[in-house]
Amino acid sequence: MAELTGKVQTVLGLVNPDQLGRTMTHEHLTMTFECCYIPPPPGDEAVAENPFQMQHMYWLRQNPYSCRENLLLQQETSAVRDELLAYKKAGGGTIVENTTTGISRDLPTLKQLAKDTEVHIIAGAGYYVDCTHSEATKEMSVEKLTDSIVSEVLHGADGTDIRCGMIGEIGTGWPITDSETKVLKATAHAQTQLGCPVIIHPGRNPAAPAEIVRILQEAGGDISKTVMSHMDRTILNETELLEFAKLGSYLEYDLFGTEMLNYSFNLDVDMPSDCQRVKTCVSFREGYEDKILIAHDIHTKNRLTKYGGHGYSHILKNIVPKMLTRGISQPQVDKILIDNPKRWLTFK
Protein backbone atom coordinates (compact mmCIF):
# COMPACT_ATOMS: atom_id res chain seq x y z
CA MET A 1 0.00 0.00 0.00
CA ALA A 2 1.81 3.07 -1.26
CA GLU A 3 0.37 5.47 1.33
CA LEU A 4 1.54 3.26 4.20
CA THR A 5 4.95 2.20 2.87
CA GLY A 6 7.79 3.44 5.06
CA LYS A 7 5.39 4.73 7.73
CA VAL A 8 4.01 3.61 11.09
CA GLN A 9 0.26 3.88 11.64
CA THR A 10 -0.80 5.14 15.08
CA VAL A 11 -4.34 5.78 16.32
CA LEU A 12 -3.77 9.47 15.51
CA GLY A 13 -2.53 8.77 11.98
CA LEU A 14 0.69 8.02 10.10
CA VAL A 15 4.05 8.95 11.61
CA ASN A 16 7.65 8.76 10.54
CA PRO A 17 9.26 5.67 12.19
CA ASP A 18 12.02 7.85 13.68
CA GLN A 19 9.39 9.53 15.87
CA LEU A 20 8.59 6.37 17.88
CA GLY A 21 11.47 6.36 20.35
CA ARG A 22 11.50 3.73 23.09
CA THR A 23 8.67 1.31 22.41
CA MET A 24 6.87 -1.37 24.45
CA THR A 25 5.68 -3.76 21.76
CA HIS A 26 3.07 -5.64 23.81
CA GLU A 27 0.80 -3.83 26.25
CA HIS A 28 -2.92 -3.39 26.91
CA LEU A 29 -4.37 -0.06 28.04
CA THR A 30 -8.03 -1.01 28.09
CA MET A 31 -9.48 -4.52 27.76
CA THR A 32 -11.43 -7.27 29.50
CA PHE A 33 -9.96 -10.67 30.27
CA GLU A 34 -13.08 -12.39 31.67
CA CYS A 35 -12.72 -15.07 29.00
CA CYS A 36 -9.73 -16.41 30.93
CA TYR A 37 -11.16 -16.43 34.47
CA ILE A 38 -9.87 -19.37 36.52
CA PRO A 39 -11.70 -20.44 39.71
CA PRO A 40 -9.58 -19.86 42.83
CA PRO A 41 -7.56 -22.72 44.34
CA PRO A 42 -9.61 -24.86 46.78
CA GLY A 43 -9.91 -23.09 50.14
CA ASP A 44 -9.28 -19.62 48.65
CA GLU A 45 -12.84 -18.98 47.41
CA ALA A 46 -13.58 -16.44 50.16
CA VAL A 47 -10.25 -14.61 49.70
CA ALA A 48 -11.04 -14.21 46.00
CA GLU A 49 -14.20 -12.32 46.98
CA ASN A 50 -12.33 -9.80 49.17
CA PRO A 51 -12.83 -6.11 48.33
CA PHE A 52 -10.44 -4.91 45.64
CA GLN A 53 -8.13 -3.15 48.08
CA MET A 54 -4.41 -2.81 48.64
CA GLN A 55 -4.27 -5.21 51.62
CA HIS A 56 -5.53 -8.03 49.37
CA MET A 57 -3.14 -7.46 46.51
CA TYR A 58 -0.61 -9.99 47.86
CA TRP A 59 -3.07 -12.77 46.93
CA LEU A 60 -3.72 -11.37 43.46
CA ARG A 61 -0.01 -11.38 42.70
CA GLN A 62 -0.13 -15.20 42.86
CA ASN A 63 -3.70 -15.65 41.57
CA PRO A 64 -4.35 -12.77 39.14
CA TYR A 65 -6.91 -14.64 37.02
CA SER A 66 -9.10 -15.85 39.92
CA CYS A 67 -10.73 -12.55 40.83
CA ARG A 68 -13.24 -11.24 38.29
CA GLU A 69 -12.71 -7.58 39.14
CA ASN A 70 -8.98 -7.91 38.42
CA LEU A 71 -9.81 -8.82 34.82
CA LEU A 72 -11.53 -5.51 34.04
CA LEU A 73 -8.66 -3.27 32.98
CA GLN A 74 -11.14 -1.13 31.02
CA GLN A 75 -12.33 0.39 34.32
CA GLU A 76 -8.94 2.04 34.92
CA THR A 77 -8.58 4.59 32.13
CA SER A 78 -7.73 7.41 34.50
CA ALA A 79 -4.99 5.40 36.23
CA VAL A 80 -3.68 4.26 32.84
CA ARG A 81 -3.55 7.89 31.65
CA ASP A 82 -1.42 8.79 34.72
CA GLU A 83 0.81 5.81 34.03
CA LEU A 84 1.32 6.84 30.40
CA LEU A 85 2.36 10.32 31.53
CA ALA A 86 4.87 8.67 33.89
CA TYR A 87 6.03 6.41 31.03
CA LYS A 88 6.65 9.48 28.86
CA LYS A 89 8.57 11.15 31.69
CA ALA A 90 10.68 7.99 32.07
CA GLY A 91 11.72 8.26 28.40
CA GLY A 92 9.01 6.16 26.75
CA GLY A 93 7.72 7.14 23.32
CA THR A 94 5.35 4.47 22.02
CA ILE A 95 3.03 1.70 23.22
CA VAL A 96 1.80 -1.08 20.92
CA GLU A 97 -1.69 -1.91 22.21
CA ASN A 98 -2.43 -5.56 21.51
CA THR A 99 -6.17 -5.72 22.25
CA THR A 100 -8.07 -7.38 19.42
CA THR A 101 -11.69 -8.42 18.77
CA GLY A 102 -12.93 -10.65 21.62
CA ILE A 103 -11.32 -8.82 24.54
CA SER A 104 -13.06 -5.44 24.21
CA ARG A 105 -10.80 -3.33 22.02
CA ASP A 106 -11.74 0.33 22.62
CA LEU A 107 -10.29 2.52 19.89
CA PRO A 108 -11.92 5.84 20.94
CA THR A 109 -10.33 5.46 24.40
CA LEU A 110 -6.94 4.67 22.84
CA LYS A 111 -7.22 7.76 20.65
CA GLN A 112 -8.10 9.94 23.64
CA LEU A 113 -5.19 8.51 25.67
CA ALA A 114 -2.80 9.25 22.79
CA LYS A 115 -4.07 12.85 22.61
CA ASP A 116 -3.92 13.37 26.37
CA THR A 117 -0.44 11.94 26.89
CA GLU A 118 1.37 12.44 23.56
CA VAL A 119 2.50 8.81 23.75
CA HIS A 120 2.22 7.19 20.30
CA ILE A 121 -0.30 4.33 20.50
CA ILE A 122 -0.57 1.66 17.82
CA ALA A 123 -3.73 -0.47 17.79
CA GLY A 124 -4.10 -4.09 16.66
CA ALA A 125 -6.40 -5.65 14.05
CA GLY A 126 -7.83 -9.16 14.07
CA TYR A 127 -9.10 -11.71 16.57
CA TYR A 128 -8.08 -13.15 19.97
CA VAL A 129 -8.30 -16.87 20.96
CA ASP A 130 -11.06 -19.28 19.88
CA CYS A 131 -13.23 -19.01 23.02
CA THR A 132 -13.74 -15.31 22.22
CA HIS A 133 -14.71 -15.92 18.56
CA SER A 134 -18.41 -15.22 18.02
CA GLU A 135 -20.52 -17.70 16.06
CA ALA A 136 -20.46 -15.21 13.18
CA THR A 137 -16.63 -15.12 13.28
CA LYS A 138 -16.43 -18.91 13.34
CA GLU A 139 -18.60 -19.07 10.23
CA MET A 140 -16.53 -16.60 8.23
CA SER A 141 -14.38 -17.85 5.35
CA VAL A 142 -10.65 -17.08 5.21
CA GLU A 143 -11.44 -14.53 2.47
CA LYS A 144 -14.05 -12.74 4.62
CA LEU A 145 -11.71 -12.72 7.63
CA THR A 146 -8.94 -11.31 5.42
CA ASP A 147 -11.21 -8.53 4.16
CA SER A 148 -12.23 -7.63 7.70
CA ILE A 149 -8.61 -7.44 8.92
CA VAL A 150 -7.52 -5.41 5.89
CA SER A 151 -10.40 -3.01 6.42
CA GLU A 152 -9.43 -2.47 10.09
CA VAL A 153 -6.02 -1.31 8.88
CA LEU A 154 -7.09 0.70 5.83
CA HIS A 155 -10.38 2.23 6.97
CA GLY A 156 -10.83 1.80 10.73
CA ALA A 157 -12.33 -0.73 13.14
CA ASP A 158 -15.35 -1.22 15.40
CA GLY A 159 -17.46 1.29 13.49
CA THR A 160 -14.88 4.09 13.83
CA ASP A 161 -12.42 5.65 11.40
CA ILE A 162 -9.54 4.84 13.78
CA ARG A 163 -7.09 2.60 11.95
CA CYS A 164 -5.05 -0.28 13.28
CA GLY A 165 -1.29 -0.18 12.69
CA MET A 166 -0.55 -3.90 12.96
CA ILE A 167 -2.33 -7.25 13.04
CA GLY A 168 -2.53 -8.81 16.50
CA GLU A 169 -2.32 -10.05 19.01
CA ILE A 170 -3.78 -12.91 17.01
CA GLY A 171 -4.80 -15.49 19.59
CA THR A 172 -4.21 -19.21 19.39
CA GLY A 173 -4.54 -21.97 21.94
CA TRP A 174 -3.11 -25.48 21.94
CA PRO A 175 -4.01 -27.45 19.99
CA ILE A 176 -4.82 -24.74 17.46
CA THR A 177 -8.53 -24.83 16.58
CA ASP A 178 -10.07 -24.70 13.09
CA SER A 179 -11.31 -21.16 13.67
CA GLU A 180 -7.86 -20.03 14.88
CA THR A 181 -6.26 -21.67 11.83
CA LYS A 182 -8.57 -19.69 9.54
CA VAL A 183 -7.67 -16.47 11.35
CA LEU A 184 -3.94 -17.27 11.02
CA LYS A 185 -4.34 -17.86 7.27
CA ALA A 186 -6.33 -14.61 6.95
CA THR A 187 -3.60 -12.82 8.90
CA ALA A 188 -0.97 -14.02 6.42
CA HIS A 189 -3.14 -13.02 3.43
CA ALA A 190 -3.81 -9.57 4.91
CA GLN A 191 -0.10 -9.14 5.65
CA THR A 192 0.71 -9.99 2.02
CA GLN A 193 -1.67 -7.26 0.82
CA LEU A 194 -0.59 -4.63 3.34
CA GLY A 195 3.09 -5.32 4.09
CA CYS A 196 2.23 -4.80 7.74
CA PRO A 197 3.55 -5.97 11.12
CA VAL A 198 1.96 -9.06 12.71
CA ILE A 199 2.06 -10.25 16.33
CA ILE A 200 0.92 -13.66 17.60
CA HIS A 201 -0.23 -15.00 20.97
CA PRO A 202 0.81 -18.68 20.90
CA GLY A 203 -0.83 -21.47 22.87
CA ARG A 204 0.93 -22.61 26.03
CA ASN A 205 2.93 -25.47 24.57
CA PRO A 206 6.55 -25.39 23.33
CA ALA A 207 5.43 -26.79 19.98
CA ALA A 208 2.91 -23.99 19.36
CA PRO A 209 5.19 -21.23 17.99
CA ALA A 210 6.73 -23.41 15.25
CA GLU A 211 3.32 -24.76 14.24
CA ILE A 212 2.00 -21.19 13.93
CA VAL A 213 5.00 -20.19 11.80
CA ARG A 214 4.33 -23.18 9.55
CA ILE A 215 0.68 -22.17 9.03
CA LEU A 216 1.58 -18.52 8.39
CA GLN A 217 4.40 -19.44 6.02
CA GLU A 218 2.25 -21.85 4.00
CA ALA A 219 -0.31 -19.05 3.62
CA GLY A 220 2.38 -16.68 2.33
CA GLY A 221 3.06 -14.72 5.55
CA ASP A 222 6.27 -12.77 6.09
CA ILE A 223 7.86 -14.34 9.17
CA SER A 224 10.59 -11.69 9.29
CA LYS A 225 7.83 -9.17 10.02
CA THR A 226 6.08 -11.34 12.61
CA VAL A 227 6.48 -11.28 16.40
CA MET A 228 6.05 -14.41 18.51
CA SER A 229 4.82 -13.13 21.88
CA HIS A 230 5.04 -14.62 25.37
CA MET A 231 8.27 -16.52 24.77
CA ASP A 232 8.83 -16.30 28.55
CA ARG A 233 6.14 -18.91 29.30
CA THR A 234 6.20 -20.89 26.06
CA ILE A 235 9.68 -22.25 25.22
CA LEU A 236 11.85 -22.64 28.31
CA ASN A 237 14.30 -25.25 27.03
CA GLU A 238 17.41 -23.53 25.60
CA THR A 239 17.97 -25.98 22.74
CA GLU A 240 14.32 -25.77 21.65
CA LEU A 241 14.48 -21.98 21.88
CA LEU A 242 17.51 -21.79 19.58
CA GLU A 243 15.79 -24.12 17.12
CA PHE A 244 12.72 -21.87 17.07
CA ALA A 245 14.81 -18.70 16.77
CA LYS A 246 16.24 -20.02 13.48
CA LEU A 247 12.75 -19.71 11.90
CA GLY A 248 13.26 -15.95 11.76
CA SER A 249 10.42 -14.32 13.72
CA TYR A 250 10.94 -11.66 16.38
CA LEU A 251 11.19 -13.21 19.85
CA GLU A 252 9.22 -11.25 22.40
CA TYR A 253 9.80 -11.45 26.16
CA ASP A 254 6.74 -9.54 27.21
CA LEU A 255 5.91 -10.66 30.72
CA PHE A 256 8.51 -8.47 32.46
CA GLY A 257 7.21 -7.68 35.93
CA THR A 258 5.26 -10.95 36.22
CA GLU A 259 6.78 -13.06 38.96
CA MET A 260 4.57 -15.86 40.27
CA LEU A 261 5.07 -19.29 41.77
CA ASN A 262 2.23 -21.13 40.06
CA TYR A 263 1.29 -20.12 36.52
CA SER A 264 -2.37 -21.07 36.68
CA PHE A 265 -2.82 -21.34 32.87
CA ASN A 266 -0.22 -24.13 32.77
CA LEU A 267 1.02 -25.54 36.07
CA ASP A 268 3.86 -27.36 34.28
CA VAL A 269 5.48 -24.01 33.50
CA ASP A 270 7.84 -22.35 35.99
CA MET A 271 7.32 -18.69 35.15
CA PRO A 272 10.78 -17.11 34.91
CA SER A 273 11.78 -14.19 37.13
CA ASP A 274 12.85 -10.85 35.68
CA CYS A 275 16.51 -11.79 36.40
CA GLN A 276 16.06 -14.94 34.31
CA ARG A 277 14.44 -12.91 31.51
CA VAL A 278 17.44 -10.55 31.52
CA LYS A 279 19.75 -13.59 31.40
CA THR A 280 17.91 -14.87 28.34
CA CYS A 281 18.32 -11.47 26.65
CA VAL A 282 22.05 -11.64 27.51
CA SER A 283 22.34 -15.07 25.89
CA PHE A 284 20.61 -13.76 22.76
CA ARG A 285 22.57 -10.52 22.50
CA GLU A 286 24.93 -11.89 19.90
CA GLY A 287 23.29 -13.63 16.97
CA TYR A 288 19.69 -12.65 17.62
CA GLU A 289 20.00 -9.11 18.99
CA ASP A 290 18.05 -7.80 15.98
CA LYS A 291 15.15 -10.09 16.87
CA ILE A 292 14.52 -9.41 20.57
CA LEU A 293 11.57 -7.33 21.74
CA ILE A 294 10.44 -6.73 25.31
CA ALA A 295 7.33 -5.47 27.12
CA HIS A 296 5.14 -6.04 30.20
CA ASP A 297 1.86 -7.23 28.61
CA ILE A 298 -0.15 -5.50 31.35
CA HIS A 299 -3.65 -6.98 31.15
CA THR A 300 -4.93 -7.09 34.74
CA LYS A 301 -5.56 -4.29 37.22
CA ASN A 302 -3.15 -5.51 39.90
CA ARG A 303 -0.16 -4.77 37.68
CA LEU A 304 -0.90 -1.05 37.66
CA THR A 305 1.14 1.09 40.08
CA LYS A 306 -2.20 2.30 41.54
CA TYR A 307 -2.54 -1.18 43.05
CA GLY A 308 1.11 -1.66 43.97
CA GLY A 309 2.07 -3.23 40.65
CA HIS A 310 5.13 -2.53 38.51
CA GLY A 311 3.35 -0.41 35.87
CA TYR A 312 4.27 0.44 32.29
CA SER A 313 7.60 2.12 33.24
CA HIS A 314 9.13 -0.92 34.96
CA ILE A 315 11.35 -1.86 32.02
CA LEU A 316 12.65 1.68 31.55
CA LYS A 317 13.18 2.33 35.24
CA ASN A 318 14.33 -1.07 36.56
CA ILE A 319 15.09 -3.58 33.81
CA VAL A 320 17.30 -1.40 31.60
CA PRO A 321 19.68 -0.53 34.49
CA LYS A 322 19.81 -4.26 35.35
CA MET A 323 20.60 -5.15 31.73
CA LEU A 324 23.47 -2.67 31.71
CA THR A 325 25.00 -4.35 34.79
CA ARG A 326 24.76 -7.76 33.12
CA GLY A 327 26.73 -7.03 29.97
CA ILE A 328 24.07 -5.73 27.61
CA SER A 329 25.55 -2.51 26.17
CA GLN A 330 23.63 0.75 25.72
CA PRO A 331 23.60 0.32 21.91
CA GLN A 332 22.18 -3.18 22.40
CA VAL A 333 19.49 -1.82 24.76
CA ASP A 334 18.66 0.78 22.12
CA LYS A 335 18.31 -1.95 19.52
CA ILE A 336 15.83 -3.83 21.73
CA LEU A 337 13.78 -0.77 22.69
CA ILE A 338 14.07 1.48 19.64
CA ASP A 339 15.53 -0.05 16.46
CA ASN A 340 13.84 -3.48 16.51
CA PRO A 341 10.33 -2.12 17.24
CA LYS A 342 10.80 0.58 14.60
CA ARG A 343 11.83 -1.95 11.93
CA TRP A 344 8.97 -4.29 12.84
CA LEU A 345 6.30 -1.55 12.90
CA THR A 346 7.22 0.12 9.59
CA PHE A 347 4.98 -0.89 6.68
CA LYS A 348 6.82 -2.40 3.70
Ligand SMILES: CCC(=O)NCCS(=O)(=O)O
Ligand atom coordinates in the same frame (compact mmCIF):
# COMPACT_ATOMS: atom_id res chain seq x y z
C1 LIG B 1 -4.76 -10.51 26.46
C2 LIG B 1 -3.58 -10.66 27.31
C3 LIG B 1 -2.86 -11.95 27.11
O1 LIG B 1 -3.23 -12.77 26.30
N1 LIG B 1 -1.82 -12.13 27.88
C4 LIG B 1 -1.10 -13.36 27.83
C5 LIG B 1 -1.09 -13.94 29.14
S1 LIG B 1 -0.20 -15.39 29.17
O2 LIG B 1 -0.82 -16.35 28.25
O3 LIG B 1 1.15 -15.14 28.69
O4 LIG B 1 -0.20 -15.83 30.53
